[in-house]
Amino acid sequence: MNKKNIKLTESQILFLIGDTGTVGIIKVSKKKFLFIGTPDKEEIAIFLEEDDIIAISAFGKGEKYEKAIKSMGYLTREMNSPIIVLDKDHPSSKRLDMVLSVGDSVRLSCNIVPGTHPEQDILCSCDSLSGLIINKTSDGVEIEKNLDNYKIEEI
Numbered sequence: 001m002n003k004k005n006i007k008l009t010e011s012q013i014l015f016l017i018g019d020t021g022t023v024g025i026i027k028v029s030k031k032k033f034l035f036i037g038t039p040d041k042e043e044i045a046i047f048l049e050e051d052d053i054i055a056i057s058a059f060g061k062g063e064k065y066e067k068a069i070k071s072m073g074y075l076t077r078e079m080n081s082p083i084i085v086l087d088k089d090h091p092s093s094k095r096l097d098m099v100l101s102v103g104d105s106v107r108l109s110c111n112i113v114p115g116t117h118p119e120q121d122i123l124c125s126c127d128s129l130s131g132l133i134i135n136k137t138s139d140g141v142e143i144e145k146n147l148d149n150y151k152i153e154e155i
Contacts, residue, residue: 004147008140010050013073015066017149021059021126023108024069025134025141026155028052028077034102035082038118039090043082046120048102053136055106057125058098059114065097070155072098085118099124108132 008014010029015022028048036044056072058065075081083100086093096114101123108123110130117123125132133144 002144002146004143005137006140006143006150006152008152011154012152013070013155014141015069015151015153016129016132016143016147017061017151018126018128020061021057021129022061022065022069023123023125023129023132024056024058024066024073026054026073026077027136028054028102032080034076034080036118036120037082037084039085039087039116044118046102049104051136051138052102052104053106053134053141054100054102055108055123055134056098056100057108057114057123057129059126060097066153068098072100073155076100076102083120084115086115088113088116090116104136106134108134 010027014025056069093115099114101120103120108125108129110127114124135142
């Protein structure tokens with residue numbers, strides 16, 4: 001299996017660009033708790049390390065989606081905005097343009113319903129990015145699987 005190590009600082013965002021979607025990745029940057037609201041009306045607290053990642057998947061490409069990814073990353077990392085998980089049959093899941101996942105490893109999949117997974121190791125993505133596994137490293141991320149189209153920007 002091919003692996004690619006990409007250096008990423010806390011002031012940068014990595015964009016993985018697929019045929020019909022984009023995934024943005026930022027570092028958490030400081031130890032913190034983040035809360036997940038579940039369909040069972042429970043709240044799960046997860047502890048994040050500074051080198052953990054926030055992965056945001058958008059179902060589109062281009063500047064509009066990249067700006068939205070940056071905004072959601074800011075809301076999650078800087079404003080501690082909670083993650084909301086929907087029921088699998090919730091009608092709003094069909095209207096989500098972006099979803100996110102946090103932790104030390106995220107697996108991208110096109111075979112799940114967006115916004116319905118409280119476990120934070122899987123994230124809905126477009127077909128061409130499906131199957132990628134993103135693992136945190138102390139100085140960036142390691143991507144398991146071939147990856148051709150990506151870019152890094154300052155944020």
